[in-house]
Amino acid sequence: xxxxxxxxxxxxxxxxxxxxxxxxxxxxxxxxxxxxxxxxxxxxxxxxxxxxxxxxxxxxxxxxxxxxxxxxxxxxxxxxxxxxxxxxxxxxxxxxxxxxxxxxxxxxxxxxxxxxxxxxxxxxxxxxxxxxxxxxxxxxxxxxxxxxxxxxxxxxxxxxxxxxxxxxxxxxxxxxxxxxxxxxxxxxxxxxxxxxxxxxxxxxxxxxxxxxxxxxxxxxxxxxxxxxxxxxxxxxxxxxxxxxxxxxxxxxxxxxxxxxxxxxxxxxxxxxxxxxxxxxxxxxxxxxx
DNA sequence: AGCTCTTCCTGAAAGC
DNA sequence: TGCTTTCAGGAAGAGC
Numbered sequence: 001x002x003x004x005x006x007x008x009x010x011x012x013x014x015x016x017x018x019x020x021x022x023x024x025x026x027x028x029x030x031x032x033x034x035x036x037x038x039x040x041x042x043x044x045x046x047x048x049x050x051x052x053x054x055x056x057x058x059x060x061x062x063x064x065x066x067x068x069x070x071x072x073x074x075x076x077x078x079x080x081x082x083x084x085x086x087x088x089x090x091x092x093x094x095x096x097x098x099x100x101x102x103x104x105x106x107x108x109x110x111x112x113x114x115x116x117x118x119x120x121x122x123x124x125x126x127x128x129x130x131x132x133x134x135x136x137x138x139x140x141x142x143x144x145x146x147x148x149x150x151x152x153x154x155x156x157x158x159x160x161x162x163x164x165x166x167x168x169x170x171x172x173x174x175x176x177x178x179x180x181x182x183x184x185x186x187x188x189x190x191x192x193x194x195x196x197x198x199x200x201x202x203x204x205x206x207x208x209x210x211x212x213x214x215x216x217x218x219x220x221x222x223x224x225x226x227x228x229x230x231x232x233x234x235x236x237x238x239x240x241x242x243x244x245x246x247x248x249x250x251x252x253x254x255x256x257x258x259x260x261x262x263x264x265x266x267x268x269x270x271x272x273x274x275x276x277x278x279x280x281x282x283x284x285x286x287x288x289x
Numbered sequence: 290a291g292c293t294c295t296t297c298c299t300g301a302a303a304g305c
Numbered sequence: 306t307g308c309t310t311t312c313a314g315g316a317a318g319a320g321c
Contacts, residue, residue, distance in 0.1 A: 119313095161292095164292080266314090268313080
């Protein structure tokens with residue numbers, strides 16, 4: 001399940017293989033996850049790849065030129081989301097093709113960029129600079145870029161449960177189920193707590209916990225459970241460091257108490273019942289005086 | 290408006 | 306053993 005650290009790892013790998021390369025041809029398999037497959041095969045051939053960067057869980061591949069590129073306003077770039085099982089790898093064309101590989105880009109150095117995605121929760125589309133500007137302006141800030149103050153501002157006034165907000169990409173971009181649980185455990189905050197009932201100190205602690213967790217995961221090249229691999233096809237190592245995720249019934253690494261699991265926002269949420277105390281139900285307007 | 294639930298998809302794992 | 310059922314999850318869209 002690629003979240004921010006996994007996507008960051010893929011991008012770092014692609015930065016070695018892609019910038020400066022020209023896309024010679026495009027070959028497509030299933031295309032129901034591509035916004036406009038015809039546009040993709042028409043416009044990409046001839047494009048030169050510039051930078052590769054990450055925004056939340058999106059991979060942004062900057063392009064220059066390409067077929068029918070009359071003016072720079074119409075320059076299209078490639079936006080890719082790995083969804084849950086997406087893999088983006090650069091390799092020799094002679095490498096065996098994994099099942100569910102739906103996109104092949106032939107590159108001018110003889111290598112091939114492939115997109116593999118069994119579940120096809122991934123997304124691929126060509127976007128203009130204006131489209132990207134709009135995305136950056138209207139959607140959440142990247143989880144590693146956001147400051148403590150803006151984080152508290154975006155989160156602190158909301159009545160939704162904190163876990164649901166961390167998963168909502170319109171609030172903060174890049175956090176998924178694994179790193180939401182790991183960050184909340186680190187910050188000692190129960191996933192079902194209402195965001196607007198967290199103290200300012202807890203919001204600061206959570207902001208820091210998210211940064212620490214994400215940066216540590218990037219160091220270890222992400223978490224691999226089922227499908228995730230980096231751009232070279234290697235798994236990450238952070239899953240060995242997980243404190244709560246997928247550890248139901250096992251001992252909390254801080255206090256030894258058995259990790260519990262609840263459903264929040266339709267997702268399994270793992271937490272320590274002792275370190276992360278449950279929210280207490282407030283009684284409505286009890287008669288005073 | 291804001292929040293939560295449902296849906297998409299496939300393969301691994303659990304259940305019978 | 307082999308089939309069926311359940312579950313996992315990102316994010317859009319529906320529903321409340």
